[in-house]
Amino acid sequence: MSATISEQAEIRSMAHELARRELSLRTAAIDSGDQDAWAECWQLLTETGLDRALLDERHGGVGLGVAELLTVVEELAIGDGGIAMSVLLCNAALATLSDEQLAGLGEGARWALVPATSGTELAISNGQLDGNIACALGCHGVDGVVLLALDRSSPATWALHANTAGLKFKRDLAQLGLRGAAAASLELQDVSAPSTDCDTVIDGASASALLYAGTAAIARGIARRAHEMAFEYAQARQQGGVAIIEHDAVSDMLTAMAVRLTCRPEMLIEASGKLRLAQSLAAKIAATDAAVATTTDAVQVFGGTGYMVETGIEKLMRDAKYCQLFPQANWLLYRELTKA
């Protein structure tokens, strides 16, 4: 069941308001590792049900379709890209759980989808999982994870509570971007995990498509914010006797940013409301490369001021870079795309 057009608009504007009013106020604090600021934001998101928006009301969700979720995470990313990523990963994880599994979750439980490559990161044999997954975004402090084996023709998922025997989390302290989705490395040793393949909102294949399209949407949100900030600054800052926006060197960068923003991830959704993997991969590549270019240029528009942490623009550059690298770097996805 997906939301009506007016409901979609309402949800979008709610996410928009939340991003502008609440997340953007706390984004610098979250970036510097302030747990309280992060918890306040997450509290607001759970109150609105956006952390589990894809689920229906029985499970505390709002019954959003994938398209609406993409708009929601894009809007949230204007406030904080990391928080938006946490929302995406939580939604994607919960949507792969069965009714029965969902019923067993505590209220407000936070989960994260963890993409992994089988073989190098995750070994599966006789129903046992072993492996090491570094820098799993959004996994620090979660109640559970859904592992998603990315490189299989029909990606499988495994749901694991955080306290599952043989599963260990270690906070990734070197995380450079999307810090609102605090990363951990996961160690799995002889973990037994049944596959979740029945009666779920989305299956493994759709979860990976959602992951790519969602990352594209978040990257677009980050790029929109960077464009907005750079545009505003270019009108206010004067050099050479005029506002710097009057110089082609600056206005060309701003125009290129606007041009890149014409690619919209939600346009990928088919009439049926489903996401196709190939389009999602293409969107992920295009939108995250665009976001890296846009945020890098946005810092440039700010000149030396852009290099200062307090301006908040360099953070967008780091966040965009993480979108480009997550769940895998774009060049590795070329092959997937060719196959798809």
Add this chain to the structure above:
Amino acid sequence: MTTLVESQPLSERFPRLTARVDVRELERLRTRAHRFAEQHIRPRALEIDRHTDQDPAWFDWDLVRAGAQEGLLSFLIPKPAGGAGGLATQAAIVMEELCAACPGIALIFGAHALGISPLLLGGPSQWDGVLAELVASERTDSPLLMACAITEPEAGTDVEDPDLLARARITSHARRVPGGFRLSGTKRFISNGSVARWITLLMPTDPRRPVETWTCFLIDARSEGFKVARVEHKMGQRACPAAELTLDEVFVPDERVVGREGDGAPETMIVLACSRPPVGAIATGIARGAYERLQAWLAEDPAAKGLLARQHVQLALANMEEDIHLARQAYMDAATELDHVALGGAMSHPAVRALGRIPAAIRRRAPVNGWLSSPRARDATIALLHRTTTEQAVTRSLGLSSMAKARGGDVAMRVTGTALEITGLRAGPVRAELEKLWRDAKLTQIYEGTNQLNRLEIYRTLCQKETINCLPPLHNHHDGHTQQPASANGNGAQR
């Protein structure tokens, strides 16, 4: 870890070097810088980056002391003042080596060199003052650092070009008073600003005519009225603090005017022509550092198994090799052009060499010293510049320097960004090093004039063959001013 350039001698790489420079000396300098980088910089780079993320004002004096022992604070100071007499080529070679390990730490030495540059233009008159003091301090436990302050809150790009300076919103002002000037205003983003003992600082003596009255002053950071207002929290290159400096009626005596009053605009252009090749080298070093780390990771880390067999990776590595090679050619070309063509004549002029042969003890005695610090000596230095070079030559050099800087900055961003893409988020310890280099790289597109400004400079100087006013005029319209109060005070010419 192997380095890209070690295998091939500098003389083969850059044939122009053999003509006039002692290449063996350059080679020794490079080896020393490389060793210092490997021993002292690389092992501490991440730790210092984390420290300064928590506390941007935190500063590692131990590293400066270690660098001082290697002569890294004096290699640009002329030999008669006790230094090694290096120029842009030496600065660039050292910078690439240090930056391959950590550009933030390297910037401490780079910003120090930038602070020294205007003093070098002052010629022999500067040898026995602060330059000698810097050399002497290098042998003590408390080495002295320098900084150069040009940028103001309302004027960044605008102070990097004389045409723009004419329209700039300059808020600083050096007011003439008996015996010197009183300086007021704010300088922003000054590398080493919070740790430097001496600062070369540019300001107009008449803010309504900034181009004509732009003047370089040598500021003692212990002066009354001088304050470090804040230290910035930066994205990268954090080991070197960038500070906002405020001056409230800071007194600077006439003898600490570097060059002549009103010569600041052309002096700035020469300083930028000298400092941009080393910035190109900083960027090249960053790119090389990322490339070396990536190569090591691909060869050694089990997580990278099979990647080298992928053409995508091979092509990316080939592009990096190409980029780094061309960036290095660009900065070496610019540096050698400056040292041997644009300014070479002045530096190696027989008169300068003869003065250099006078023992320092004699040079520092009253009659010689009195003449060296007189306005006539300053005029003679300018006259020598005019005899040994032309505005066209310096302009061309400036164009090449801008090219080295802008190209280097783009290469640093491209190589570090691609290296991160190849290793990805799952790469283990090398990820943090590459991420740091990527953050560090962004600055090279911004400081020393943004890449946009530098490319506009290339357009004017090389595409349009415009000649930029980059030599102080032979006859300075402030001559009367500078001499009058000085002699009234018993300083300057009469001393």
